[in-house]
């Protein structure tokens with residue numbers, strides 16, 4: 001990946017967007033290096049689209065600043081550079097192609113608006129038709145091509161003027177599962193070929209983890225964590241990140257201090273020397289570290305079996321105990337029926353510990 005470190009293509013400084021009392025984006029500061037593929041991920045309503053609309057110049061921030069390539073484009077209630085003057089292209093989930101124009105004319109349109117001469121326009125349209133693999137469709141009208149092909153045309157039209165920044169708002173959500181996977185790879189190829197810095201909004205965390213060079217996990221308008229996908233998986237900073245990312249997400253067992261021990265539902269989960277100073281905490285265990293049945297010297301819990309699903313040659317077993325949902329990835333097969341009692345055993349040490357308010361506590365790796 002061609003990441004030019006040191007130079008921020010996009011810099012957000014104390015960015016806020018409020019709607020009445022609701023801060024949809026709440027004091028976000030980020031520096032995105034040139035060439036990065038940043039994925040904004042988070043649950044519905046966390047502020048992803050609001051942030052992207054501000055980047056595109058469609059909305060002004062209530063407070064704070066957005067700079068592209070060192071140039072301020074929005075600041076404190078104002079859009080400084082209009083959407084068309086920010087050297088950025090936006091791809092929506094709806095394609096919004098001109099129905100009365102052919103594919104080639106649709107792609108040429110933004111170049112015409114930007115004043116490119118006819119010969120340059122034709123050469124660039126040919127180039128992006130090739131890049132997107134849609135040269136054979138050049139003379140067709142949008143109504144004469146499939147949804148996946150329309151999405152390619154929409155992307156071709158966006159990248160034609162060679163914007164330095166590409167913004168994607170759930171561009172694949174209207175496509176079927178197989179096409180989504182194909183287009184994921186295509187988008188990565190296009191991103192590299194254009195040398196742009198991309199920001200991509202999705203609520204699909206698999207999409208996020210496979211495409212991103214950088215991920216920002218948003219929750220209630222706040223960036224919970226920003227970093228490389230593997231870094232977020234390995235070292236989640238909060239319980240929210242730990243349970244939002246990963247397939248399956250990590251197990252979080254709520255524990256309380258009793259005398260010299262950490263205990264969950266009367267079962268000893270660790271020595272009280274861990275996370276000293278806390279009275280309640282969450283212990284994190286990855287699904288692949290849990291085992292079915294009791295194991296000597298290891299904590300275990302009895303839970304109600306919910307389901308078993310095959311995953312990469314193993315079985316993913318899900319069971320619940322009250323509000324606690326536990327997932328184990330184990331070899332072999334699970335013969336239990338829903339509601340049956342199953343025993344799950346845990347490693348002697350948790351992989352990470354979080355305070356009751358969700359913050360990661362230092363000391364356990």
Ligand SMILES: Nc1ncnc2c1ncn2[C@@H]1O[C@H](COP(=O)(O)OP(=O)(O)OP(=O)(O)O)[C@@H](O)[C@H]1O
Pocket residue numbers: 019022023024042043044045046047048049050051203
């Ligand atoms: N124009 C608006 N007026 C009032 N509230 C808004 C407006 N746009 C967004 N909001 C609120 O701001 C918050 C963030 O919304 P946003 O659309 O950015 O979330 P999102 O993460 O993109 O969600 P989704 O994944 O469902 O699209 C929500 O609480 C939403 O109700």
